[in-house]
Amino acid sequence: MGSFQPGLLNLANWMGNVMLPIGAGLILACGIYQFSKGQEMERYIYGAMAALLGSGLLRLAEVISQQNGGADQYMVMLLTVTNFVGNVLMPFYAAIEIVRLVLGIGGVFERLAIGDDWLRHGMAAMGALLVSGLLRLLEYFVANGS
Numbered sequence: 001m002g003s004f005q006p007g008l009l010n011l012a013n014w015m016g017n018v019m020l021p022i023g024a025g026l027i028l029a030c031g032i033y034q035f036s037k038g039q040e041m042e043r044y045i046y047g048a049m050a051a052l053l054g055s056g057l058l059r060l061a062e063v064i065s066q067q068n069g070g071a072d073q074y075m076v077m078l079l080t081v082t083n084f085v086g087n088v089l090m091p092f093y094a095a096i097e098i099v100r101l102v103l104g105i106g107g108v109f110e111r112l113a114i115g116d117d118w119l120r121h122g123m124a125a126m127g128a129l130l131v132s133g134l135l136r137l138l139e140y141f142v143a144n145g146s
Contacts, residue, residue, distance in 0.1 A: 009062060016058030024051035060084050079142055086135030090128045097125035
């Protein structure tokens, strides 16, 4: 009999690469339908983002599980997590905030009676890019440190 670990790895791969992105698309489709009926779609956007975040975290777990064991396994794992947060999550969040900034300046939120503050979205985007840059800098120092 084989090991149980390859089965878990294949399950995580299937969930992360197939099921969660498909679920995110279906959740967004439901949100667009609800928006066309005059309902709020914010919770659907949050659900789709959570599905995509789960997909990314499962892919991250897949990478971590394929690493070689050794004394520096935890450092490599922290470096992988830092890489994922700095290179994927923070720039993606900054892009979302820039879109919200542009929509806020254009007056879309006032027309939808949401009343968002566009300056807050600009500051959040700059903060996300700042954190991304700092994490990348730390990643560089850790990878090239003595």
